[in-house]
Amino acid sequence: MITLSEENYLKAIYHLERQMGGAVSTNAIADKMETKASSVTDMVKKLADKDYVIYKKYQGVSLTNKGNKTAANVVRKHRLWEVFLVEKLNFSWDEVHDVAEQLEHIKSPKLINELDTFLEFPTHDPHGDPIPDKDGNISKLDKISLSKVPLNDLCTCVGVIDSSAEFLKYLDKHKIALGTQIKVIEKESFDESMTIVIHDSELNISKTVANNIYVKTH
Amino acid sequence: MITLSEENYLKAIYHLERQMGGAVSTNAIADKMETKASSVTDMVKKLADKDYVIYKKYQGVSLTNKGNKTAANVVRKHRLWEVFLVEKLNFSWDEVHDVAEQLEHIKSPKLINELDTFLEFPTHDPHGDPIPDKDGNISKLDKISLSKVPLNDLCTCVGVIDSSAEFLKYLDKHKIALGTQIKVIEKESFDESMTIVIHDSELNISKTVANNIYVKTH
DNA sequence: ATATATTTTTAGACAAGTCTAAATTTTATT
């Protein structure tokens, strides 16, 4: 039986593998998990013993098939619960993370199947992230960062990269949500800030904000 | 912060206090938790340090106000989740226990409040057990065991004592559910089995079965 | 009241998960 801690490590490795590519370093895991490198080494050995990861001393780790499937299932649960919280329990998208972090560890295949059905098989979570299917496959939407969109092309917000409560509340304040239409009308070259049009009004956003918004162009 | 294990011990003590009355013995807790008496002693000391219980060596434990409220809240969460699973996710009453056992430990006041609202403030769980309110108060229904009902009095099934999957499936098989009307028409004195009428047909049930059904008389 | 049985506690051990500090290996720099 897999422990809660092992699941959290697998999930971190899963996200890092996807983000970077290639083997994941001990320090990268330690950073993401907010723990110490020595703790990571210990855990990574256990995960290797249980065939969740391939680990070679000093060379980082990568998920096995088994590890990838297990991690994807935790992510699936996390995102399905987020949808539940927002759609059914009146949570806003900046309130769901900590609760989903707990709920993702509940063990019951029937529960997650029924939840999926109850929610009518959602494909994305409230932050625009895709929900892995039962086999761990995820749909890859061709989304790009708002900072890379050409001037005057109309695009639609389809996700966020930073999903911290602070950032999400900033977006709420400026009425930027999933599905919101955005057009970039000006870019400042000295600080890479930009002026965008949303809901027929202009807004100036920083490079950081633009970097953390995913859009789809039409 | 209270741990998962501490919550489980508090819940066990809560149920035992209610069942017996007076201080709860180390062995009684060990039995209910399926653990060893020495483990109970260790944990009970921790709970006393944290003011959840009063503990005097060799004299058993009793919950403090704080302990009672904390335990009742775990029970509240357990039962609300059970309602959710049955009402919204197509679980049957014999499938909910293990999942609720996990879900009861999720920490989020907003979650449980919203769940309560979503379920339209249920007062009883799928086994007929009352759901404590936010302050830990529970409604006391005047229910009695079916084995104590006089002959030929019509009564209604309002709960079960044993809520094991085996017993619940037995009840399902014989179409006994919460709300089912029952009339006892005969009692065998030698083994205390009885003949009851449900849905216009006769059924013979053992003393054990009768003992584990709660009914309300009219 | 004394002996016996039962219950409860203590002592010492172990696994999981984490940490600090030191040692080792790898990588980068001169």
Add this chain to the structure above:
DNA sequence: AATAAAATTTAGACTTGTCTAAAAATATAT
């Protein structure tokens, strides 16, 4: 290629929760 810096691992310790075996306290029976 030698040295310095950074990353990683090891060694040893600590906490939580559990266990077994032995000791102590309480309850029961003669």
